[in-house]
Amino acid sequence: MAKSVKETDKKYVMNTYNRYDLEIVEGMGCNCYDVDGKEYLDLSSGIGVNSLGFCDMGWVDSVTQQVCKLNHTSNLYYSQPCALLAEKLCKRTGYEKVFFCNSGAEANEGAIKIARKYSFDKYGRDRDKIITLVNSFHGRTVTTLAATGQDVFHNYFFPFTEGFAYAKANDIESVKNLMDGSVCAVMAEMVQGEGGVIALDKDFVTQLKELCDKNDILFIADEVQTGIGRTGELLASSHYGILPDITTLAKGLGGGLPIGAVLANEKCSGVLGFSMHGTTFGGNPIVCAGANYVIDTIDDAFLKDVREKARYFREKLVELPEVESVSGLGLMIGLKLKNQIASEVVKEGIKKGLIMLTAKDKVRLLPPLVISYNDIDKAMSILTKLLA
Numbered sequence: 001m002a003k004s005v006k007e008t009d010k011k012y013v014m015n016t017y018n019r020y021d022l023e024i025v026e027g028m029g030c031n032c033y034d035v036d037g038k039e040y041l042d043l044s045s046g047i048g049v050n051s052l053g054f055c056d057m058g059w060v061d062s063v064t065q066q067v068c069k070l071n072h073t074s075n076l077y078y079s080q081p082c083a084l085l086a087e088k089l090c091k092r093t094g095y096e097k098v099f100f101c102n103s104g105a106e107a108n109e110g111a112i113k114i115a116r117k118y119s120f121d122k123y124g125r126d127r128d129k130i131i132t133l134v135n136s137f138h139g140r141t142v143t144t145l146a147a148t149g150q151d152v153f154h155n156y157f158f159p160f161t162e163g164f165a166y167a168k169a170n171d172i173e174s175v176k177n178l179m180d181g182s183v184c185a186v187m188a189e190m191v192q193g194e195g196g197v198i199a200l201d202k203d204f205v206t207q208l209k210e211l212c213d214k215n216d217i218l219f220i221a222d223e224v225q226t227g228i229g230r231t232g233e234l235l236a237s238s239h240y241g242i243l244p245d246i247t248t249l250a251k252g253l254g255g256g257l258p259i260g261a262v263l264a265n266e267k268c269s270g271v272l273g274f275s276m277h278g279t280t281f282g283g284n285p286i287v288c289a290g291a292n293y294v295i296d297t298i299d300d301a302f303l304k305d306v307r308e309k310a311r312y313f314r315e316k317l318v319e320l321p322e323v324e325s326v327s328g329l330g331l332m333i334g335l336k337l338k339n340q341i342a343s344e345v346v347k348e349g350i351k352k353g354l355i356m357l358t359a360k361d362k363v364r365l366l367p368p369l370v371i372s373y374n375d376i377d378k379a380m381s382i383l384t385k386l387l388a
Contacts, residue, residue: 027054043367051252053368066289081288096269099262100283104224104250105139107260119184129182133169137194170204187220190236196360197334205240219244228252231330232307255294257287322387333365354382
């Protein structure tokens with residue numbers, strides 16, 4: 001890494017990231033290069049953001065055309081990229097309306113506001129509690145930290161937003177024990193990403209949805225990491241045969257540009273009226289142009305290909321002697337190791353030209369959805385040596 005960049009970063013950027021000793025300067029597809037020209041195979045996709053890999057040329061062209069046409073306009077006016085993206089998302093997912101913002105945390109904040117307003121309008125005050133799951137992660141704002149079901153995040157920034165309770169994942173009785181007259185919603189990730197790449201049990205999700213429907217409690221799916229094809233379906237909730245009342249998206253939707261989305265069904269679509277919610281940059285024409293290209297690319301054939309590549313990758317991973325288990329869904333993969341420490345494996349991987357992530361005590365793999373079989377084989381070759 002060029003010393004000037006590293007030193008400048010350390011001097012002027014707040015020290016909130018424990019960066020690896022790597023400066024990425026360019027990339028294409030699943031490969032990127034550092035300042036010295038060394039090549040890396042990326043199995044992180046910017047923590048699930050680069051759904052189509054680095055600099056997909058169709059995506060670049062779509063964004064570039066929009067950059068040259070209109071960079072930004074206030075949400076007080078209409079813009080074609082935003083309207084088109086909204087239509088595509090609603091028609092593809094079965095939702096009624098969408099609100100655009102800039103990140104996953106913002107999307108979850110929007111979902112929380114819709115849930116509480118829905119309940120306030122129908123039942124009055126004091127029906128505002130939201131149940132989330134132990135080991136969940138929903139963002140880093142004060143409110144989404146409060147929604148996150150991990151004690152490690154509930155420190156320093158007091159007072160946290162009130163109104164959250166935490167049930168055990170895959171334990172429907174734990175949820176029922178928290179369901180009194182004050183609950184307005186349940187929010188859950190179909191796969192707990194930061195919590196260790198752990199997929200929820202299908203029976204639990206089915207019972208949870210039925211319980212919510214029976215009591216007019218909204219079901220919110222946080223699909224910030226699982227959405228937009230990551231699990232082999234456009235929405236991970238499809239694996240469970242449900243359509244939640246609200247689904248939040250971000251990460252892979254923009255293909256590399258910052259975007260968040262709150263999808264609402266018919267009963268939730270009209271909850272927020274004029275001036276009740278908003279954002280300066282949500283629905284930005286450039287970002288929506290990139291997201292439109294992503295949505296157009298991730299069609300049924302593309303998703304089938306993701307499922308097949310995920311199956312191929314997982315079958316190879318479980319054969320590694322050091323791998324105790326493989327978790328997650330699709331190309332959202334967690335590796336529990338028998339003896340080695342995940343964080344050390346990731347560090348060594350960078351030295352060998354393989355970029356990976358961690359989640360709790362696991363190695364986490366979030367490869368671009370366009371990863372080739374050759375790249376999977378190349379990754380397996382490096383992993384085999386790393387885990388020998």
